Amino acid sequence: MRVHHLNCGSLHPHGRRLVNGRGGLLEAGVIVCHCLAIETSEGLVLVDTGFGIEDARDPGRLGAASHRLMNARPVVATTAHSQVKALGFAPADVRHIVATHLDPDHTGGLADFPDADVHVFAPELEAARHPSLRERPRYRSAHWEHGPHWVEHETGGDRWFGFESVRILPGLDEEIVLVPLIGHTRGHTAVALNADGGWMMHCGDAFFDRRELDTPPSCPPMLRFFQNLMAVDNTARKANRERLRELSQRRAEDIDMLCSHDPDDLERRQAAIDSAAAIG
Ligand SMILES: [Zn+2]
Numbered sequence: 001m002r003v004h005h006l007n008c009g010s011l012h013p014h015g016r017r018l019v020n021g022r023g024g025l026l027e028a029g030v031i032v033c034h035c036l037a038i039e040t041s042e043g044l045v046l047v048d049t050g051f052g053i054e055d056a057r058d059p060g061r062l063g064a065a066s067h068r069l070m071n072a073r074p075v076v077a078t079t080a081h082s083q084v085k086a087l088g089f090a091p092a093d094v095r096h097i098v099a100t101h102l103d104p105d106h107t108g109g110l111a112d113f114p115d116a117d118v119h120v121f122a123p124e125l126e127a128a129r130h131p132s133l134r135e136r137p138r139y140r141s142a143h144w145e146h147g148p149h150w151v152e153h154e155t156g157g158d159r160w161f162g163f164e165s166v167r168i169l170p171g172l173d174e175e176i177v178l179v180p181l182i183g184h185t186r187g188h189t190a191v192a193l194n195a196d197g198g199w200m201m202h203c204g205d206a207f208f209d210r211r212e213l214d215t216p217p218s219c220p221p222m223l224r225f226f227q228n229l230m231a232v233d234n235t236a237r238k239a240n241r242e243r244l245r246e247l248s249q250r251r252a253e254d255i256d257m258l259c260s261h262d263p264d265d266l267e268r269r270q271a272a273i274d275s276a277a278a279i280g
Contacts, residue, residue, distance in 0.1 A: 001174045001195045002039040004087060005269045008050020008080045009033035009105055011070040011261075018222035020263070021209075028071065029222070030263045033105050035080055036202055037087065038193060041173040043095040046116075047191045047202045048260065049080045049109025052143070061142050062104045074108065081112035096169060098176065100204025100260065101188040102128045107143040114146050119168050121180050122152040124187025127232075135232065138185075153178055160192065161247055161255070181206040181244070183237025184230060190244075192255075199255045205230075207241050210265045213248045213257065223261075 012028035013019055019029025033050035051062070051074035059067050059074055066072045076082055081091055091113055098119045100106060110118060128139045155164045155178075163179045175194035182188055184205040192201040207213065208223040219227075231237040248257050258265055 001193065003193070003195055003200065004037040004039075004083075005266060005273070006035045006037055006050075006078075006080060006083045007032040007263075007266055008035045008048070008078055008083065008109060009055075009072065009074055010078070011066065011072045011105065013070050013222065015222055017220075019220055021211075021218075021220040031070070031208075031261045032263045032266050034202075034258060034260050034262070034266045035109075036191075036193075037080070037084060037094075038174070038176075040169075042169075042171065044084065044089055044093045045096045045098065045169070045172075045176065046080055046084075046094055046109075046113070047098050048100055048106045048204070049097060049112070050105065051079060052108035052110065052112050053079055053081060054111060054142075055104075055108040061140060062108065063137055063140055065137060066104050070105075072105065079112060080109040098168070098178070098191050099124070100191060100202065101185045102143075103138055103185065103205070104140040104143060106204070106260070107140070110143055110148050111146045114148070116149065117151045118148040119151045119153060119178070121178055121187040121189040122154050123182070124185060124189070125150055125152055127186040135186075138230075155180060161251065163243070163247075165192075181240040183233050183235075183240050184227070186232055198253075201255055201257045203244060203257055203259045205260055206237070206244060207259050208261045210259070210262050212241060213245045215245075215249065217245060 011031040016023035016027035016029040036047040038045040055074040056076045094113045097116045155166045158165045165177050165179045177192045179190040190203045211218045
């Protein structure tokens, strides 16, 4: 299975040292939107879509939190739509999109693939359709006013390394599994894929910085503040992150975890792929 690591959106909140753990306080920080494009036996599968073409035209679509507070800078060239084409595929080759959750920095590109099935953990779609007062600002209905082909999933007792899970897309040769990790949102889920005998796990916003999985864990203060602020269930979020940390240490050889917003982790993966291509 070939997996492409894409940055489908950049956010630049103030105070780089507080956001990235290095650099100056007066510099802008860097947060990426790490999405995956997976080549499967049945076309391309995207994990999340970052910002979309319409967001680049009108960043106000992202809402005040993303646009102004987090200083989102959507541009057409980094949309999943543009990057899929740059990889040599047609946008229509994207048959399935798997959403870790429905915050606007993950859903902007849905409208750029209107024919794809969009897989989501059922409680997340329920939250987006019927948000509480507190949830209302985060869900941007403009991102799904085109009427996506939603495919809702519930867990049914399957276990994956001790976590609840549900296998999706059973028709594929490749195995793709939702591993719900609620806390950041009501229906937030990780997406695990069995690639070449090992598992890659896209953990979405279950953590924001790879160093949160270290022993001892660490996280730049602005990211810690932001995660506490945004969580609908902060106790569940912290407990799930701790379970991930424990799993990542216990099964380091079997499971490779990544998250949505860590620029250094994304850059390291892209550089590793580029150097492998140069050698090959
Ligand atoms: Zn996010």
